[in-house]
Amino acid sequence: MINKDFESKSFNRLERVRGYTKVNKRIDMRAGRITDQNSFLVGNLFVTILCMARILSIAILRSTGLFLNDVSRASINITTMKASPTTAKISGQLLTVVPTRPSTNPQVPTSFLWDGGYVKTQSPIPGTSGSTEHVIIVNVPGFLMEPINPEPTFIRLGHDVNSDHFLEINGGQTTWQVPHDALVAACELLWAKALEAKLPLKSIACVNPSDANSFPYQLSDGTSAVISVKASNLLAASEGKRITICPLCEAKVPNMRSHIGQHILCALSNTPENVSLKEPVGSVLPCGFCGRSGLPECSITIKVPANGPPVWETKCIYQHTFKYGFAETGSKNKPCRNVPLKCALCHPTLPPEPGKSTCRTPVVSVDAVWRYNMVDHILNGHEEYSVPGHRVSGVALLAVVWENIRLTDLEQTAARIQKEHWQVGQEGDKENVPSSGSRTRKRPGLESAASLPSKRPHTSVQPLQFARTLIA
Ligand SMILES: [Zn+2]
Ligand SMILES: [Zn+2]
Ligand SMILES: [Zn+2]
Structure with a gap:
């Protein structure tokens, strides 16, 4: 079970994030139409959390089906959809996105642009030794989704992307982009909702992409873009696996006690760390395994x-x-x-x-x-x-x-x-x-x-x- 101590960051943070407006002008990129602000339609975009090899990551999907009490719908009221508990379910295709190149100006945040592609997986063809590749479709409960309303973007105008990545965009030169920080906030929010709903970790959908670089999404340096370290560590622990990602510096370490001990000694002696800590060492009698208080x-x-x-x-x-x-x-x-x-x-x-x-x-x-x-x-x-x-x-x-x-x-x-x-x-x-x-x-x-x-x-x-x- 998911542990309640990883409590939620506020909802507001997500809403404050640039580009992540609550559903006001929802743009269906295919049809180019602005739809009713209170309903979520088949074809609309949303984010959810998915697991891949015990890593919990944000995922961007295009909805392919909406269900209320197992009855298929063309649209569902967003409040009904996101209520918890809910009988609303949503299925969607997992999209591939590419990051913008890091800017020398720290004021320019990283964004992720849809390259027109989908994350695919291999599945065996029954009765043969062969396999076939198809787009990953996942089903998620309504409360584990957040509709997104991404900003339309002209690919050719952006100097910070390689336009060769966008060959799959049919016919057009436009796509949409989502800021990195919005995805980080959405990941934290959805993980907090999963905790609140006491959702068993096993019930979060798992995917197995044929190209490991396509998902979880990566930054241009090849590191995971938006994953929850805490959630990923819990996933490992729930399977009886030893956790190897340090909760403080997020480094992969072979011996957590020994590694955390050094963080604690540095903190006790005011020795500056070589790496930046995502979370400081706990100030009162920190735990020798995780460094938190x-x-x-x-x-x-x-x-x-x-x-x-x-x-x-x-x-x-x-x-x-x-x-x-x-x-x-x-x-x-x-x-x-x-x-x-x-x-x-x-x-x-x-x-x-x-x-x-x-x-x-x-x-x-x-x-x-x-x-x-x-x-x-x-x-x-x-x-x-x-x-x-x-x-x-x-x-x-x-x-x-x-x-x-x-x-x-x-x-x-x-x-x-x-x-x-x-x-x-x-x-x-x-x-x-x-x-x-x-x-x-x-x-x-x-x-x-x-x-x-x-x-x-x-x-x-x-x-x-x-x-x-x-x-x-
Ligand atoms: Zn560490
Ligand atoms: Zn004593
Ligand atoms: Zn601990």
């Missing part, structure tokens, strides 16, 4: 068994499995050590009772804190402690807690953090001292507090210090 599905819990790696649980759609031990240590290829941890201050491992060598604490799930959020967590949740570089006053952090916070040289270098913004170390800390020769330390403290077996005795100093703060 405050989404209920991103809350994460952890269970730390006496033996074996911790077990975490989240409903973030960007989650994926990873080897906890490796991730916690970090490596040259995957330096990011942002893993969910059990806060040793919220959930102290108490020393064994007198006369017993071990302490039996039940293994339960508790709220986890991502390593890169641990500083904020302690600053706000454990005000009695000092945090190097952030808060001078307070009790020094226990070594096990500091190990949960400490960043390695490797991960700070990988996030391109300038040395003067590197994490301030705590006393007794070796690695961040420049003269340190050893890059990897193998000592018990490297393990997080969470993964320390509960039977391991504490040093004599720590429990005392701990007990004092617990009483206070």
